[in-house]
Amino acid sequence: MPEAVIELQDVCKRYGKGDRAVEALQGLSLAVPQGSLYGLLGPNGAGKTTTLRILATLLAPSSGTVRVAGLDALADPRGVRERLGYVAQEVALDKILTGRELLQLQGDLYHLPRAERDRRIAELVELLAMGPWIDRRCGTYSGGMRRRLDLASGLLHRPQVLVLDEPTVGLDIESRAAIWQVLQQLRDQGTTVLLSSHYLEEVDALADHLAIIEGGRVIAEGQPAQLKAALGGDRVTLRVREFSDEPEALRVQLLLQGCPGVRQVVVNRAQGYSLNLVVEHDGVVEQLRRQLAEAELPVFALAQSRPSLDDVYLQATGRTLMDAELAVAGSRDAKAERKQAMR
Amino acid sequence: MTSASPSLLSPVAPSAPPRSALADLGQETLALTRRLFLQLLRRPSTLVAGVLQPLIWLVLFGALFAKAPEGLLPDGMSYGRFLGAGVIVFTAFSAALNAGLPVMFDREFGFLNRLLVAPLRSRSSIVLASVLYITSLSLVQSLAIMGTAALLGYGWPGGAGLLLVLVTLLLLVFAVTGLSLGLAFALPGHIELIAVIFVANLPLLFASTALAPISFMPAWLGWLAALNPLTFAIEPIRAAYAGNLSLSALVLQAPYGELSVATCLGVLTALAAGLFLLIRPLLDRKLS
Numbered sequence: 001m002p003e004a005v006i007e008l009q010d011v012c013k014r015y016g017k018g019d020r021a022v023e024a025l026q027g028l029s030l031a032v033p034q035g036s037l038y039g040l041l042g043p044n045g046a047g048k049t050t051t052l053r054i055l056a057t058l059l060a061p062s063s064g065t066v067r068v069a070g071l072d073a074l075a076d077p078r079g080v081r082e083r084l085g086y087v088a089q090e091v092a093l094d095k096i097l098t099g100r101e102l103l104q105l106q107g108d109l110y111h112l113p114r115a116e117r118d119r120r121i122a123e124l125v126e127l128l129a130m131g132p133w134i135d136r137r138c139g140t141y142s143g144g145m146r147r148r149l150d151l152a153s154g155l156l157h158r159p160q161v162l163v164l165d166e167p168t169v170g171l172d173i174e175s176r177a178a179i180w181q182v183l184q185q186l187r188d189q190g191t192t193v194l195l196s197s198h199y200l201e202e203v204d205a206l207a208d209h210l211a212i213i214e215g216g217r218v219i220a221e222g223q224p225a226q227l228k229a230a231l232g233g234d235r236v237t238l239r240v241r242e243f244s245d246e247p248e249a250l251r252v253q254l255l256l257q258g259c260p261g262v263r264q265v266v267v268n269r270a271q272g273y274s275l276n277l278v279v280e281h282d283g284v285v286e287q288l289r290r291q292l293a294e295a296e297l298p299v300f301a302l303a304q305s306r307p308s309l310d311d312v313y314l315q316a317t318g319r320t321l322m323d324a325e326l327a328v329a330g331s332r333d334a335k336a337e338r339k340q341a342m343r
Numbered sequence: 344m345t346s347a348s349p350s351l352l353s354p355v356a357p358s359a360p361p362r363s364a365l366a367d368l369g370q371e372t373l374a375l376t377r378r379l380f381l382q383l384l385r386r387p388s389t390l391v392a393g394v395l396q397p398l399i400w401l402v403l404f405g406a407l408f409a410k411a412p413e414g415l416l417p418d419g420m421s422y423g424r425f426l427g428a429g430v431i432v433f434t435a436f437s438a439a440l441n442a443g444l445p446v447m448f449d450r451e452f453g454f455l456n457r458l459l460v461a462p463l464r465s466r467s468s469i470v471l472a473s474v475l476y477i478t479s480l481s482l483v484q485s486l487a488i489m490g491t492a493a494l495l496g497y498g499w500p501g502g503a504g505l506l507l508v509l510v511t512l513l514l515l516v517f518a519v520t521g522l523s524l525g526l527a528f529a530l531p532g533h534i535e536l537i538a539v540i541f542v543a544n545l546p547l548l549f550a551s552t553a554l555a556p557i558s559f560m561p562a563w564l565g566w567l568a569a570l571n572p573l574t575f576a577i578e579p580i581r582a583a584y585a586g587n588l589s590l591s592a593l594v595l596q597a598p599y600g601e602l603s604v605a606t607c608l609g610v611l612t613a614l615a616a617g618l619f620l621l622i623r624p625l626l627d628r629k630l631s
Contacts, residue, residue, distance in 0.1 A: 092453035108374030
């Protein structure tokens with residue numbers, strides 16, 4: 001296992017005071033191996049952005065230790081900033097400047113000599129295909145252009161660690177694929193990449209390591225293939241009726257728990273009391289159908305699939321990532337979050 | 344997008360600092376100042392409005408009080424010449440009072456965070472760039488007003504007088520810029536900052552000796568004017584226009600005593616230093 005280039009140990013972060021205090025991180029620990037592409041997966045409000053802002057030295061943790069590239073982020077934040085590139089979720093661009101001027105400003109803030117700065121900008125303009133629009137004002141850019149420019153800005157000083165907060169949110173498929181390609185190239189050439197996402201397929205496709213965050217804690221960690229393999233067997237989603245009620249779902253759960261070859265039977269309340277379970281081999285499904293028929297229970301729908309990261313998430317939390325997203329969708333305070341992000 | 348060559352994306356560990364801290368500070372300050380000037384160049388309405396507004400004051404108020412009763416103003420001075428110093432100071436003051444707005448917008452839109460994740464040698468370069476920009480802008484606007492006043496026949500201070508005018512304006516601009524930057528970090532948003540600017544701007548002008556001498560004011564207003572920082576900038580400039588360049592020259596009969604040019608400049612210096620000392624803990628906290 002390569003040495004960890006990012007290490008967070010028992011990190012807590014509290015916003016506000018007294019009764020209105022919010023515990024964004026509650027003892028989060030994380031170790032990101034050098035040269036890996038590491039995914040931080042979790043629903044909105046899980047603590048991903050707070051974690052990344054602490055790594056970028058924009059926030060100080062309430063307690064815990066943070067080390068980046070061998071440096072203590074609290075004792076030597078400037079050293080960390082020299083070694084880390086940060087691509088924020090909300091892309092803040094100066095609309096009046098052109099993309100090139102923005103990169104020049106960024107290069108000067110990283111104290112690159114002018115010739116090196118301009119050469120590096122030219123390289124990144126070529127790499128990220130920004131040539132046709134880099135000399136236009138940022139205010140005219142689409143979401144994809146803004147993301148590419150921000151990525152270039154994070155890469156300008158050749159950081160050892162690149163941290164990206166939801167890098168492909170709201171992007172079209174082409175822009176998303178382009179950013180994925182660059183991130184994979186970065187990892188292949190030695191940069192450690194840490195990205196947060198609530199897109200399962202993004203983390204599954206890109207990350208060679210991942211951590212699932214829920215409620216400000218890491219609840220599962222490992223390589224995606226290992227995590228999925230650890231679940232064992234295929235995933236089955238069963239609905240006995242289109243709209244079951246809880247007593248019926250619990251009755252079916254009890255029945256299935258007694259079947260040989262069936263494990264981890266979970267009632268998914270958010271999905272109309274469907275049941276999620278693991279079967280050890282294909283023959284078990286036929287056995288299930290027979291048992292349900294004997295109990296005079298119908299089968300409205302039965303879907304079988306290989307384990308996915310969503311199953312890993314479901315196993316760890318008891319709900320799917322989408323359900324977790326929906327659960328927090330109405331409870332977030334955009335004003336308070338804006339205030340937290342503002343200096 | 345093109346496929347990257349190995350050297351293009353490979354990370355590079357920072358080497359020992361090849362340059363001095365001062366060179367780094369200079370590079371980051373110049374870059375931040377350049378950004379503000381590029382904004383001004385592409386959005387010149389701030390500059391134009393900053394000259395136009397005092398110019399309207401100069402022309403309209405100059406005409407309105409052109410026939411002011413004799414003896415109202417000291418030494419038989421024309422109202423236009425009297426008003427000129429007030430409008431010059433008002434120009435610089437208004438520009439400096441707006442210094443916090445770009446910083447506030449950077450806070451609100453997250454651009455400040457982009458600056459703060461960079462390994463700045465000193466985060467005071469962000470403040471320094473604002474001070475450099477607003478000082479240059481306010482001096483250019485003030486010089487434009489001085490030129491126009493000269494064309495209108497309200498006089499010109501001459502070489503040494505110009506130096507006194509510039510020193511006085513610099514001190515005032517430093518003080519007000521400090522105040523505005525402090526407000527930009529203390530207030531929650533640009534609406535609140537604009538409200539403070541709106542409330543402070545004209546009352547401070549009217550409660551100074553910009554438009555009328557203290558002798559013309561009721562006692563309570565005279566006291567306010569004699570304590571108003573704008574008055575401490577207006578009177579030395581008025582003296583410079585009158586060719587009275589001695590630092591010990593008395594320029595104002597305040598209710599609490601007589602003030603010389605040196606006293607006025609001393610008060611402005613103390614105010615500028617005091618305000619920057621006052622806002623320093625706030626800036627340290629917000630930029631840490």
